[in-house]
Amino acid sequence: MAMAVLTDARKRDLRRELEALVGRGAVLSDPDELLVYESDGLTLFRALADFVVFPTSAEHVSAIVKLANREDLPFVARGAGTGLSGGCLPAEGGIVISLMRMNRVLEVDYDNQVAVVEPGLVNLHLSWAVGPAGYYYAPDPSSQQACTIGGNIANNSGGPHTLKYGVTVNHVLGLEVVMPDGEIVWLGGKTRESQGYDLPGIFVGSEGTFGIATKIVVRILRKPQAVKTVLAVFDRVEQASAAVSEVIARGLVPAAVEMIDRLTIQAVEDAFGCGYPRDAAAAVLVELDGLAEGMSAQTERIVQACRDSGAREVRAARDEAERQLLWKGRKSAFGAYGRISPAYMVMDGVIPRTKLPYVLARVNEIVASHGLRVGNVFHAGDGNLHPNILYDPRVSGEEERVVQAGAEIMRLCAEVGGSISGEHGIGLEKADFMAFIFSPADLEFMQGLKRAFNPTGRCNPGKVFPTRKSCGEAGPSAYRPHPIEEKGLAQRF
Amino acid sequence: MDLGPYVVEGRSPEAAVFPGSVDEVRAVVALAATEGVPIVPWGGGTAASLGTPAARAGLVLGLARMARLLEHEPGDLTATVEAGMPVAALQTALRARGQWLSLDPPDAERATIGGVIAANASGPRRHLYGTPRDLLIGVTVVTGEGALVRGGGKVVKNVAGYDLPKLFVGSFGTLGIIVEVTVKLRPLPDAERLVAVRFDRLKDAGTAVRTVTGSDLIPSALELLDAEAGRSLGSGPGASLVVGFDGLAEQVAWQCDELRRLTAPLGGHGIAPLPDEAWSRLCTAARAAFATPAAVMKLVVLPVTVADVMEQGANAVRQRGLLSAWSAHAGVGVLTAAVFSPGGQADPAAIAAVLEDWRGMAGAGGGYAVLEWAPLTVKALVPVWDAPGAAGRIMQRIKAQLDPLAILNPGRFVAGI
Ligand SMILES: Cc1cc2nc3c(=O)[nH]c(=O)nc-3n(C[C@H](O)[C@H](O)[C@H](O)COP(=O)(O)OP(=O)(O)OC[C@H]3O[C@@H](n4cnc5c(N)ncnc54)[C@H](O)[C@@H]3O)c2cc1C
Numbered sequence: 001m002a003m004a005v006l007t008d009a010r011k012r013d014l015r016r017e018l019e020a021l022v023g024r025g026a027v028l029s030d031p032d033e034l035l036v037y038e039s040d041g042l043t044l045f046r047a048l049a050d051f052v053v054f055p056t057s058a059e060h061v062s063a064i065v066k067l068a069n070r071e072d073l074p075f076v077a078r079g080a081g082t083g084l085s086g087g088c089l090p091a092e093g094g095i096v097i098s099l100m101r102m103n104r105v106l107e108v109d110y111d112n113q114v115a116v117v118e119p120g121l122v123n124l125h126l127s128w129a130v131g132p133a134g135y136y137y138a139p140d141p142s143s144q145q146a147c148t149i150g151g152n153i154a155n156n157s158g159g160p161h162t163l164k165y166g167v168t169v170n171h172v173l174g175l176e177v178v179m180p181d182g183e184i185v186w187l188g189g190k191t192r193e194s195q196g197y198d199l200p201g202i203f204v205g206s207e208g209t210f211g212i213a214t215k216i217v218v219r220i221l222r223k224p225q226a227v228k229t230v231l232a233v234f235d236r237v238e239q240a241s242a243a244v245s246e247v248i249a250r251g252l253v254p255a256a257v258e259m260i261d262r263l264t265i266q267a268v269e270d271a272f273g274c275g276y277p278r279d280a281a282a283a284v285l286v287e288l289d290g291l292a293e294g295m296s297a298q299t300e301r302i303v304q305a306c307r308d309s310g311a312r313e314v315r316a317a318r319d320e321a322e323r324q325l326l327w328k329g330r331k332s333a334f335g336a337y338g339r340i341s342p343a344y345m346v347m348d349g350v351i352p353r354t355k356l357p358y359v360l361a362r363v364n365e366i367v368a369s370h371g372l373r374v375g376n377v378f379h380a381g382d383g384n385l386h387p388n389i390l391y392d393p394r395v396s397g398e399e400e401r402v403v404q405a406g407a408e409i410m411r412l413c414a415e416v417g418g419s420i421s422g423e424h425g426i427g428l429e430k431a432d433f434m435a436f437i438f439s440p441a442d443l444e445f446m447q448g449l450k451r452a453f454n455p456t457g458r459c460n461p462g463k464v465f466p467t468r469k470s471c472g473e474a475g476p477s478a479y480r481p482h483p484i485e486e487k488g489l490a491q492r493f
Numbered sequence: 494m495d496l497g498p499y500v501v502e503g504r505s506p507e508a509a510v511f512p513g514s515v516d517e518v519r520a521v522v523a524l525a526a527t528e529g530v531p532i533v534p535w536g537g538g539t540a541a542s543l544g545t546p547a548a549r550a551g552l553v554l555g556l557a558r559m560a561r562l563l564e565h566e567p568g569d570l571t572a573t574v575e576a577g578m579p580v581a582a583l584q585t586a587l588r589a590r591g592q593w594l595s596l597d598p599p600d601a602e603r604a605t606i607g608g609v610i611a612a613n614a615s616g617p618r619r620h621l622y623g624t625p626r627d628l629l630i631g632v633t634v635v636t637g638e639g640a641l642v643r644g645g646g647k648v649v650k651n652v653a654g655y656d657l658p659k660l661f662v663g664s665f666g667t668l669g670i671i672v673e674v675t676v677k678l679r680p681l682p683d684a685e686r687l688v689a690v691r692f693d694r695l696k697d698a699g700t701a702v703r704t705v706t707g708s709d710l711i712p713s714a715l716e717l718l719d720a721e722a723g724r725s726l727g728s729g730p731g732a733s734l735v736v737g738f739d740g741l742a743e744q745v746a747w748q749c750d751e752l753r754r755l756t757a758p759l760g761g762h763g764i765a766p767l768p769d770e771a772w773s774r775l776c777t778a779a780r781a782a783f784a785t786p787a788a789v790m791k792l793v794v795l796p797v798t799v800a801d802v803m804e805q806g807a808n809a810v811r812q813r814g815l816l817s818a819w820s821a822h823a824g825v826g827v828l829t830a831a832v833f834s835p836g837g838q839a840d841p842a843a844i845a846a847v848l849e850d851w852r853g854m855a856g857a858g859g860g861y862a863v864l865e866w867a868p869l870t871v872k873a874l875v876p877v878w879d880a881p882g883a884a885g886r887i888m889q890r891i892k893a894q895l896d897p898l899a900i901l902n903p904g905r906f907v908a909g910i
């Protein structure tokens with residue numbers, strides 16, 4: 001869509017006007033300041049906004065959005081920028097609305113087990129706030145030390161404990177939203193259900209294209225009485241995959257079932273020495289939580305399921321320190337790749353759990369066929385794969401091959417009845433892959449839903465839906481130097 | 494054919510059609526769209542009279558012939574089902590392989606999986622396991638324009654595209670005809686038990702609810718019944734707190750003991766197990782308290798206020814010389830209240846006044862109330878749906894975008910949709 005291009009003079013005027021709305025020190029428009037906001041965790045895509053604005057209230061957000069509408073400028077909400085699909089990228093130009101200064105816990109109601117928070121609150125900070133009273137916030141993306149609840153809402157984020165506790169949408173009751181036309185409305189509220197269409201339910205996961213959340217009502221849960229974590233080590237990936245299904249077949253719903261493969265184990269051991277055997281083909285981490293009563297019987301069932309699937313070693317953490325150590329291997333995987341490869345691209349696909357052995361083998365073949373290496377660390381319990389393709393951006397052509405391999409992996413996930421995103425969203429990165437799993441009629445229906453919220457398309461344009469004519473075939477275009485890089489104003493590492 | 498079973502509120506449909514395939518559903522919708530005839534999607538018909546009375550007769554589109562379990566992969570904990578399959582039949586098929594759909598809507602023999610999703614219906618176990626919203630992962634619908642649209646998928650975790658399954662849950666057939674659904678399953682627990690604790694005062698039972706939700710207990714159900722509703726379960730006088738537990742046998746036993754320990758100091762006594770069939774009677778306990786209810790209302794409030802709302806609501810009824818019975822999914826704040834007329838014939842104006850009282854009480858605490866069942870004379874005086882506020886405009890825009898011909902259950906839903 002064509003949107004306004006601003007002259008320098010117009011920019012100066014608008015900057016002054018924005019400052020009058022939100023205060024000096026809350027508006028950025030110098031190119032070097034804007035650079036920080038030109039990408040999110042996926043640096044493959046970059047775009048510069050005209051302004052980055054830091055509102056501190058819903059009224060601020062509404063005023064900014066109304067101004068954007070008046071000027072025909074696109075706008076996009078931004079949390080911590082940890083998204084991995086380019087979701088919070090501005091269109092070229094327009095306004096980035098950063099929610100980072102709206103980061104308070106507004107209310108905690110323990111009796112009703114809900115909290116009301118601002119969107120810029122860091123996910124983990126909510127659990128810190130309610131922890132002393134024996135509560136926590138269940139959705140726990142691995143990025144929870146940085147990502148915001150607003151960003152979680154937009155991407156419907158999940159984490160290791162999704163298997164038992166669900167994703168963000170299962171914990172959101174209500175939202176105050178600034179609609180794309182600037183109106184402030186409540187969707188849902190503090191009660192457990194709301195009347196009519198499930199507006200909070202469809203707003204969650206809309207990737208910032210339905211409006212901007214300014215207050216969020218979430219459920220908080222009682223901390224479990226007991227937690228038990230088991231590590232099982234396997235010589236063959238198929239055994240590990242079988243163990244995942246076997247654990248579930250034994251009638252238990254673990255809080256988490258995570259898996260890491262050989263390359264990842266080695267990287268982790270090189271970097272941190274967490275005590276995983278370096279020669280293992282795969283390790284599976286199973287966590288149970290709930291009542292103390294019966295916990296040892298359940299743990300025994302898990303241990304037995306892993307042994308029966310061929311585990312060469314199974315150990316349960318005896319205390320919290322040991323438990324943390326077992327998790328450390330899983331949690332430090334991403335950092336460890338950094339030690340063995342100059343760069344890596346995180347893929348995010350989902351498959352039916354029972355297809356794990358086949359899909360993992362195929363992923364390795366696909367990546368190898370492009371002359372690349374892949375490390376797998378993922379939420380095995382819900383079939384959410386994270387193949388991480390390692391590469392060197394300085395080697396010419398390598399990035400293109402990564403992108404190509406990524407597209408093939410996504411197609412594979414679609415072919416086995418899975419999906420092209422389990423948690424990172426579609427954003428810009430996968431917009432053209434939507435056709436792998438959705439028909440034109442499906443996409444048109446979704447576009448209709450989008451029009452109901454965002455009829456002009458100014459709110460986060462270019463995301464989620466395919467844009468290219470040769471829909472589905474081409475992957476995301478590989479990195480091209482941004483104009484300011486060409487001018488020598490910035491460099492890409 | 495005999496249209497009798499499909500007469501709703503005295504209005505007979507023009508015809509009832511029972512397609513046997515997705516293509517046939519599309520053909521029927523296409524025809525109705527050309528002719529401008531409203532379509533009434535029909536599952537088991539157990540909630541057919543819920544909603545604003547229809548302004549025009551239409552075509553009943555029944556899903557009864559589309560009732561197969563299409564796929565069940567125990568290792569994936571998912572199942573794909575045709576919308577017309579009755580919930581009980583689905584559960585039987587799943588149970589044979591050690592799993593279940595963790596939903597227990599009333600009248601499960603008749604209620605269909607499509608209808609339950611369209612009505613967002615649930616039962617006592619929603620306390621732990623949530624509602625259709627938490628269990629539906631994929632949906633295939635035929636739109637009011639005859640298009641086939643799929644949302645979500647067959648995997649338990651999926652954020653590709655907008656969450657269309659959420660859109661169809663609770664949409665009461667106004668956005669599309671659900672033809673196929675994929676749901677998340679759970680393994681069957683080793684053991685399950687339902688117990689009742691009695692309290693002389695409703696207030697104390699309310700305190701017990703708070704104590705239980707703030708404790709280490711993990712009940713699967715937490716129901717509060719006043720004396721009238723409790724009677725239909727065979728409880729003695731006073732309020733009953735009915736609690737469900739599942740898991741390993743030793744966990745169930747430990748929790749029952751812990752429940753006794755926690756509630757005794759609050760005045761809880763006579764803790765006793767209930768027979769299995771009591772599970773299915775919990776939902777209808779309020780309606781079944783006296784002869785025929787004059788109206789049934791669902792109130793959604795903050796969980797902590799449930800006992801107060803029950804008490805105030807019952808008082809308001811007594812002052813008007815009528816009777817009431819109350820039950821609640823106490824831990825989640827969803828109440829069912831039935832009003833009865835002691836002399837038989839109820840005066841619609843008096844019933845309407847009670848319902849307005851109740852709606853006011855729910856609204857005062859930030860909640861709302863829906864008239865679940867009432868005769869037309871009462872519906873003429875009290876709106877079925879509560880005022881949706883600014884969100885109602887968004888809902889209207891969604892309906893306008895997605896069912897532009899407005900032929901799916903028109904006029905029966907929230908905000909005039
Ligand atoms: C190391 C690492 C690990 C990760 N692990 C996980 C994981 O385990 N699970 C998982 O799900 N994700 C994971 N992610 C992805 C990412 O952290 C999540 O998607 C997160 O929710 C993004 O939050 P954010 O605040 O950084 O949002 P941003 O990246 O700033 O924005 C993401 C999207 O949200 C929109 N948005 C932001 N705020 C609002 C608002 N207030 N209203 C409306 N829209 C808004 C943006 O427009 C954009 O579309 C990981 C990322 C990294 C870098």
Ligand SMILES: Cc1cc2nc3c(=O)[nH]c(=O)nc-3n(C[C@H](O)[C@H](O)[C@H](O)COP(=O)(O)OP(=O)(O)OC[C@H]3O[C@@H](n4cnc5c(N)ncnc54)[C@H](O)[C@@H]3O)c2cc1C
Pocket residue numbers: 533534535536537538539540541542556576577598599600603604605606607608609611612613614615616665666667669670671672776777780829902
């Ligand atoms: C005595 C009684 C007590 C009840 N108590 C409760 C309760 O406590 N809690 C609760 O949540 N519910 C309650 N209900 C509601 C009821 O359980 C559900 O609404 C019911 O399960 C719906 O299933 P059905 O197949 O009978 O749907 P129907 O009654 O046939 O249809 C219900 C609605 O869904 C639409 N619909 C049906 N099938 C489809 C489809 N395939 N696609 C699109 N739209 C469709 C219909 O048009 C209609 O609007 C109660 C109902 C009764 C009769």
